[in-house]
Amino acid sequence: MLLVSIRSFVRKHNRLLSFDYTNMKPILFYDDISPVVRSVLMLIDELEIDVEMKHIDLFTGDQRSLEYFNISPNRTVPALKHNDLVITDSHVILIYLVEEFGGQSTLYPSDKVTRIKVLDLLFFNGTNLFRKDSDLLSEIIAKSVTDMARHTTKVQECYESLETFLSNSDFLAGNFITIADFSVVATLSTVNLVQPVNDNQFPKLAKWFQNMKQRPSYVSGNVPGLQKLRAILADRSDFPIFS
Ligand SMILES: N[C@@H](CCC(=O)N[C@@H](CS)C(=O)NCC(=O)O)C(=O)O
Numbered sequence: 001m002l003l004v005s006i007r008s009f010v011r012k013h014n015r016l017l018s019f020d021y022t023n024m025k026p027i028l029f030y031d032d033i034s035p036v037v038r039s040v041l042m043l044i045d046e047l048e049i050d051v052e053m054k055h056i057d058l059f060t061g062d063q064r065s066l067e068y069f070n071i072s073p074n075r076t077v078p079a080l081k082h083n084d085l086v087i088t089d090s091h092v093i094l095i096y097l098v099e100e101f102g103g104q105s106t107l108y109p110s111d112k113v114t115r116i117k118v119l120d121l122l123f124f125n126g127t128n129l130f131r132k133d134s135d136l137l138s139e140i141i142a143k144s145v146t147d148m149a150r151h152t153t154k155v156q157e158c159y160e161s162l163e164t165f166l167s168n169s170d171f172l173a174g175n176f177i178t179i180a181d182f183s184v185v186a187t188l189s190t191v192n193l194v195q196p197v198n199d200n201q202f203p204k205l206a207k208w209f210q211n212m213k214q215r216p217s218y219v220s221g222n223v224p225g226l227q228k229l230r231a232i233l234a235d236r237s238d239f240p241i242f243s
Pocket of ligand 1: 077088089
């Protein structure tokens with residue numbers, strides 16, 4: 001009740017107050033070894049959003065603390081808190097950040113058909129590519145890989161899908177970049193550490209990947225966490241780890 005009164009007072013007298021209580025900056029709970037976190041870091045960099053960062057160390061189990069459970073009942077990173085809203089999935093965070101901070105950005109376009117294509121690809125990442133990546137890497141880190149051929153087949157099938165998505169366009173959802181490209185490149189660059197994309201087999205995918213790597217947001221948002229993860233994998237893996 002008190003909070004409601006404070007908010008309506010602040011809204012009313014907004015111009016008189018230097019501190020806008022109703023629009024605090026978003027807080028990102030993150031660990032940049034995670035590909036889904038890195039997709040969000042890339043977008044934050046692209047849109048130059050002012051975000052407060054809170055590190056959740058996945059290796060010391062911060063994600064399993066009661067304090068974090070009260071923020072993200074999924075016990076996963078990323079999570080984004082903005083005012084009263086908490087979002088616990090990277091793909092939804094990407095959409096929210098463009099809607100909230102993107103202005104006229106076409107990273108999540110207004111055109112209905114392209115928007116649906118973007119959603120389709122975000123779901124492809126969340127339900128397919130990221131799952132394959134996560135299954136493979138968690139087994140490598142736990143040193144429990146028993147059937148590498150099964151992982152290889154599943155990853156190669158995802159590469160085939162991506163090659164096909166790119167058959168008529170420069171980017172995944174069309175001829176301009178969208179949040180689908182950030183989502184997929186963060187995961188692809190991760191699984192690529194174990195199963196590099198073969199240029200001859202997947203020329204369009206390899207070209208798109210090279211193109212994405214040139215973006216400053218890839219360099220600042222994806223590379224540092226990817227390198228940290230690479231070092232962990234190189235230490236744990238019985239299989240070769242690539243760059
Ligand atoms: N669909 C979720 C997946 C989030 C997820 O699984 N994150 C992993 C890191 S890559 C995590 O936090 N794992 C913690 C754990 O399993 O304990 C998203 O895209 O945000």
